[in-house]
Amino acid sequence: MADKYAEAGVDTAAGDLAVELMKSAVSATHGPRVVGGVGGFAGLFDVSFLTSFQRPLLATSTDGVGTKVAIAQAIDKHDTIGIDLVGMVVDDIVVVGATPLFMTDYIACGKVVPSRIADIVAGIALGCSETGTALVGGETAEHPGLLAPDDYDVAGAATGAVEADAQLGAHLVTDGDVVIALESSGLHSNGYSLVRSIIRQKDISFLDRSDELGGLVGEVLLEPTRLYTSPLLSLLADAPGAVHALSHVTGGGIAANLARVLPVGSWVELERSSWSPAPVFRVLAEWGSMNLEEAEGTWNLGIGMIAVVEASLVDAVIAHLAADGIPAWTLGAVSTVPRDITGFDQGAKGVDGGAVRLVGRYRD
Structure with a gap:
């Protein structure tokens, strides 16, 4: 048999x-x-x-x-x-x-x-x-x-x-909380159907070497996903109460994933000028005849995780993450003051959450 x-x-x-x-x-x-x-x-x-x-x-x-x-x-x-x-x-x-x-x-x-x-x-x-x-x-x-x-x-x-009583989420987020970005290692594991489409249309092989990408195309695109678990657990243990919510930036991009962990009625504008997306995002966008804003719902553009933090502890949180090898920076602040949220992402994946949009221009 x-x-x-x-x-x-x-x-x-x-x-x-x-x-x-x-x-x-x-x-x-x-x-x-x-x-x-x-x-x-x-x-x-x-x-x-x-x-x-x-x-x-x-x-x-x-x-x-x-x-x-x-x-x-x-x-x-x-x-x-x-x-x-x-x-x-x-x-x-x-x-x-x-x-x-x-x-x-x-x-x-x-x-x-x-x-x-x-x-x-x-x-x-x-x-x-x-x-x-x-x-x-x-x-x-x-x-x-x-x-x-x-x-x-x-x-x-x-x-x-x-x-x-240690569960994180929208129920802890309050007016004035600060939104912090945790740097990604690259594309992580989302948006590769678009990546492959771009590479195919450019008639490039994954085995080709690209000066623009700085290496073998396939190897650059296989850069492993950054793992945030251990640094974040260390942060939660050392600074209890500092972090109110976390958002893993995966499918759907930055704004939609953050909106999932904000309370209904809250909103935040994220400053594009606070960071400069890595070359892999810029090169792929150029090859695909897109601007970076058009890729915001597909790629993480350099932000792999987002933390919503108690305003008075922002500096301590960023320093703690840096000590664990995770570059982090502020993106914006949560507000519950009523306003017109036309053009904002409002929740995702079946979650009716807060409202988020990116504003400004990316830093060169």
Whole structure:
């Protein structure tokens, strides 16, 4: 029967080898709360520590990396895409003030190439280690006939916990709170369908070298997503009450994602002049015959996370983030004074939140 399965295109032996190659990287993310090892039907995590919480809330998030994987496949570089996955999943959990506990991954591919799968998982494990998240399980599925041999997609899910009265969000945001930008490392993992369309229209190969981008096109575009979880958890622990809300700038861009974590009736204008988008955004916009403003709903333009902070603690928050290697700056201030909000983004992803718009011109 196994031979017939192999004839159908599924190589279970290759799958077993992939597990062996990734086992040490996965095990390195395990602390004393992980029960059992790698390869079980389900991952087990000891949450008895939650009995010390007054009202523990579990936070969960799931996501993928999107079409960024197509660039990894095009240049045969697979060791960073897993970091992107952790960023997309785990950094959503810290937004509510939760500490990530564990994560699982799912890789669907046309053909299991053990070394490639191991590279992907090694990146996931590295991201998990950097965010204090245990990688407790996963699945690699071979889909011959549905996906081409070199095609794959990755997704993951994570769970975290937060004390109910420590939850961040719109309910804490007040008039006069200051909005702070946390610098991104590049495109992160959103807007790659537009990126790929631009590259295709320019008839550029991901293997080409670009003086404008400062390196191999594919490698520049694969710059891993910056991970904010550990610096933010440190900030929340060291400066309790300083941060009222966080927004992870992913699909939808800066304004729409911030609007999701502001209370209804509030508004903020974000000053474009407070930062200069990195060359990767400027070059891609030029290649796509766009101005940067036209890309604001697609790319993060240099802001990967946003914090809404108590006004009196802004300098302390920025200094704390800088000490953890995260450049940050002020973007604007929240107001609840009634005004005409025509032209503002008002909530997103089904959330009826505050109103946000960007104003001014980007700094050169």
